[in-house]
Amino acid sequence: MSSRRFLTGVIVAISGLCAAYVLNLSGGATTVAAQQRGELAGLARLSGSVTAPQAFKAAQVYIRNTDKNITYMVFTNAGAFRSLALFPGNYEVRVRAKGLESDAQKLTLRAGENAKLSFSMRAGQGVAPAPQSNVTFARYSEIYPAGPGLEVIEQGCMRCHNENFIPARPAGEDVWRARLGHMMGAELDTRDARSYTEGALAGRVQWFPFGKKEREEFISYVVKHYGPDAKPRFVRAEQEVPLDEAALSKAMFMEYYLPIDAPGTGSSSPEFAKVGRGIRWGQDVRFDPEGNVWLTDRGYPHRLVKLDPRSGKQTDYIYPGGGKLGNHDLTIDRFGIVWAPEHSGLEPEGPKRILGFNPKTEKWEHQIPGDPNNVIRNPRKWMQSMALDSKDNLYVGWIMGGALTKWERASGKVTVYPISDRGAVPYGVIADRNDNIWIALWNSGKLAKFDSVNEQWTEFAPLTFPGHIRRLNVDAQNNIWAAIWNQGRRPGKLAKLDQRTGRFTEYSVPLWTAQPYDVNPDPEGNIWFADSPTPDRVALINKFNPRNQTWAFYPKPQFDADTPKVQVTRDGAVWYSPRGSRDMPAIGVLYPDMDKITTLGAFYQYGPPGNPWPSPTTQTASRAAQR
Amino acid sequence: MRDCWNWATATAVGIIGIALLAGAGGRTTVAAQATGGKRSVMDGVYTAEQARRGREHYRKRCVLCHLDNGQGHAAVPVIPGESLEREGDAEAPAVAGEPFQKKWNGRTAWELFGTMASTMPVGGPGVLTPQEYADVLAYLFELNKFPVGARDLAPARDQLETITIGR
Numbered sequence: 001m002s003s004r005r006f007l008t009g010v011i012v013a014i015s016g017l018c019a020a021y022v023l024n025l026s027g028g029a030t031t032v033a034a035q036q037r038g039e040l041a042g043l044a045r046l047s048g049s050v051t052a053p054q055a056f057k058a059a060q061v062y063i064r065n066t067d068k069n070i071t072y073m074v075f076t077n078a079g080a081f082r083s084l085a086l087f088p089g090n091y092e093v094r095v096r097a098k099g100l101e102s103d104a105q106k107l108t109l110r111a112g113e114n115a116k117l118s119f120s121m122r123a124g125q126g127v128a129p130a131p132q133s134n135v136t137f138a139r140y141s142e143i144y145p146a147g148p149g150l151e152v153i154e155q156g157c158m159r160c161h162n163e164n165f166i167p168a169r170p171a172g173e174d175v176w177r178a179r180l181g182h183m184m185g186a187e188l189d190t191r192d193a194r195s196y197t198e199g200a201l202a203g204r205v206q207w208f209p210f211g212k213k214e215r216e217e218f219i220s221y222v223v224k225h226y227g228p229d230a231k232p233r234f235v236r237a238e239q240e241v242p243l244d245e246a247a248l249s250k251a252m253f254m255e256y257y258l259p260i261d262a263p264g265t266g267s268s269s270p271e272f273a274k275v276g277r278g279i280r281w282g283q284d285v286r287f288d289p290e291g292n293v294w295l296t297d298r299g300y301p302h303r304l305v306k307l308d309p310r311s312g313k314q315t316d317y318i319y320p321g322g323g324k325l326g327n328h329d330l331t332i333d334r335f336g337i338v339w340a341p342e343h344s345g346l347e348p349e350g351p352k353r354i355l356g357f358n359p360k361t362e363k364w365e366h367q368i369p370g371d372p373n374n375v376i377r378n379p380r381k382w383m384q385s386m387a388l389d390s391k392d393n394l395y396v397g398w399i400m401g402g403a404l405t406k407w408e409r410a411s412g413k414v415t416v417y418p419i420s421d422r423g424a425v426p427y428g429v430i431a432d433r434n435d436n437i438w439i440a441l442w443n444s445g446k447l448a449k450f451d452s453v454n455e456q457w458t459e460f461a462p463l464t465f466p467g468h469i470r471r472l473n474v475d476a477q478n479n480i481w482a483a484i485w486n487q488g489r490r491p492g493k494l495a496k497l498d499q500r501t502g503r504f505t506e507y508s509v510p511l512w513t514a515q516p517y518d519v520n521p522d523p524e525g526n527i528w529f530a531d532s533p534t535p536d537r538v539a540l541i542n543k544f545n546p547r548n549q550t551w552a553f554y555p556k557p558q559f560d561a562d563t564p565k566v567q568v569t570r571d572g573a574v575w576y577s578p579r580g581s582r583d584m585p586a587i588g589v590l591y592p593d594m595d596k597i598t599t600l601g602a603f604y605q606y607g608p609p610g611n612p613w614p615s616p617t618t619q620t621a622s623r624a625a626q627r
Numbered sequence: 628m629r630d631c632w633n634w635a636t637a638t639a640v641g642i643i644g645i646a647l648l649a650g651a652g653g654r655t656t657v658a659a660q661a662t663g664g665k666r667s668v669m670d671g672v673y674t675a676e677q678a679r680r681g682r683e684h685y686r687k688r689c690v691l692c693h694l695d696n697g698q699g700h701a702a703v704p705v706i707p708g709e710s711l712e713r714e715g716d717a718e719a720p721a722v723a724g725e726p727f728q729k730k731w732n733g734r735t736a737w738e739l740f741g742t743m744a745s746t747m748p749v750g751g752p753g754v755l756t757p758q759e760y761a762d763v764l765a766y767l768f769e770l771n772k773f774p775v776g777a778r779d780l781a782p783a784r785d786q787l788e789t790i791t792i793g794r
Binding site: 135168171179192537 | 695754
């Protein structure tokens with residue numbers, strides 16, 4: 001045997017071993033994939049075509065499973081559509097586009113079936129809600145003519161209230177002065193603030209044109225243009241949402257509706273029918289280790305909702321105290337405990353607790369006083385958003401109270417840290433890879449960093465400051481992302497803070513009226529964000545690709561339902577709740593590429609609490625040891 | 628400690644409020660007896676001057692939520708897409724017009740007075756004196772186009788209980 005033949009034999013042998021190893025590995029993966037295909041094998045498909053007397057783009061096909069109360073929604077591409085992963089059962093299907101709609105068709109789908117339907121649309125209401133008879137639309141420049149006082153509105157009011165808030169509320173001078181007084185905290189010498197917005201413009205507001213002269217100019221302007229004889233008006237969208245029909249045709253939405261309570265029960269019970277508008281009200285979603293989706297229902301009585309997306313089964317758990325002490329966010333730790341602090345509720349001045357629900361026992365096993373030593377002196381103090389560090393310690397922001405509570409898991413110790421920013425209104429709270437706690441400050445549009453080792457605060461002002469920021473998040477590179485809402489003519493933006501350089505970079509959303517709420521990275525590094533709707537512009541879930549700085553826009557099934565929170569799975573599915581829905585509250589999901597669905601279960605890339613890195617890390621311990 | 632203080636304060640305010648109302652009622656018992664029998668808001672139970680005073684209180688304490696002419700929150704259009712939180716708006720019912728009159732039809736002025744004094748303004752019920760609440764009530768009657776009369780509406784239970792709301 002020549003040395004060359006021997007060498008060849010060795011190479012072949014090594015290659016064979018490598019191939020066997022790779023096959024073995026992929027065999028394991030194949031097993032999982034096969035199992036997941038098995039999960040999908042019992043589901044059905046529906047495709048078809050849509051015609052209309054006029055051209056249309058990306059018509060929305062609503063496929064409603066009437067047995068399970070789930071709606072799938074897909075988009076047409078050149079008049080064709082397809083969908084998959086449909087639960088067997090009875091369906092009603094209809095198609096809507098801008099100014100066009102079809103009749104509903106009924107069909108029954110069996111497991112594994114691949115059905116086809118054809119639709120004809122005609123002129124109709126389409127996807128947008130019916131207009132209100134007492135409101136008209138006009139261009140921004142018509143509603144906001146130039147003049148003294150406009151600057152106050154654009155730079156002050158519109159930071160939080162969008163461009164529709166003021167012209168929708170025509171009123172006399174008494175009312176406008178009372179509204180101005182509310183923002184100035186005119187009555188706060190005689191009573192406590194009712195919410196974190198009252199008195200937000202009191203004191204020496206340095207960021208806005210808001211002196212006495214400007215306030216009088218504001219009054220003159222609003223009484224002139226939005227006085228008692230004016231009609232309510234909305235600003236007309238002057239830009240179509242840029243839609244990529246080919247990309248949309250790959251996408252599929254699902255909305256699992258929350259069951260409406262029977263008359264006289266739950267939100268319709270005599271106790272709650274009036275206080276909670278008598279409806280259920282989905283807020284935030286999170287995933288547990290088993291692939292279930294959990295939702296906070298802010299209607300009365302407050303509930304945690306557990307959804308198994310693989311079956312559509314929902315289970316409700318009412319909060320302790322009868323479900324009336326306020327709720328908002330939730331988070332899930334790596335042990336599967338669902339954490340949900342108390343917010344305002346029907347006893348806004350009562351003590352508030354951090355609640356922990358154990359799905360295994362189905363009991364609220366933790367009820368931790370959020371401020372046991374009364375560090376926050378406000379009589380009204382409400383908790384909202386949370387984060388978990390690498391040691392599983394829990395941090396909770398006091399949106400009413402301007403502080404951060406830390407619950408140390410090992411010792412059970414509760415410490416409250418007042419936030420350094422004056423009048424702080426902490427909204428979103430997240431933890432980075434180094435166990436710094438980051439908070440979006442709604443009052444100013446700054447980001448606050450709490451160093452949990454040194455117990456020190458650092459504030460960061462984005463380039464667009466002041467701005468309207470509610471939520472923030474962290475990507476796999478430990479960059480901090482925040483969403484800045486549009487303000488007057490200034491578009492909405494995404495802001496990235498590179499922690500290594502301390503440099504902010506901002507990206508303007510190419511949609512003037514963008515109101516980006518939550519931001520969340522996917523495993524590929526794209527940033528997904530919920531975009532609140534305007535009166536004639538659909539609610540969206542959008543994607544930003546930082547690598548090539550491209551944007552993609554996905555109209556949601558419910559035109560006018562805003563979404564506060566998005567969560568992304570390891571497969572890139574984007575979960576949300578259409579919070580603003582008045583009659584179809586739900587838990588929803590967007591599959592940007594339905595062909596990549598391997599399971600309907602919702603799993604974080606690295607498990608709860610949903611960080612884009614494996615957890616737990618040991619960096620805090622390392623840092624502490626180095627000191 | 629603070630909770631105890633709040634409880635004690637609330638209790639004291641409540642007792643004082645009840646005493647004020649009771650006292651006012653006692654003073655007007657004779658007047659009520661003099662008028663005798665049941666009355667309706669259509670009989671002219673307040674004066675124009677009292678409604679004017681009430682309007683001043685309304686402008687300071689009520690107009691933010693109940694708006695210029697008592698239309699209440701329902702007069703504000705829903706902005707499609709607006710969060711259910713509706714930051715900046717209070718949930719205020721109409722205090723004038725058909726919805727208000729339908730809601731209170733057949734009930735007494737004392738019930739309305741008591742609701743106002745015990746719950747309004749939000750965040751500070753009881754900040755007005757009983758007479759001031761009665762003045763605001765007179766203004767609401769004016770907003771609802773109930774006729775004026777020759778005598779002020781007194782903050783007296785035995786008098787207000789005799790007045791039925793409705794046309």
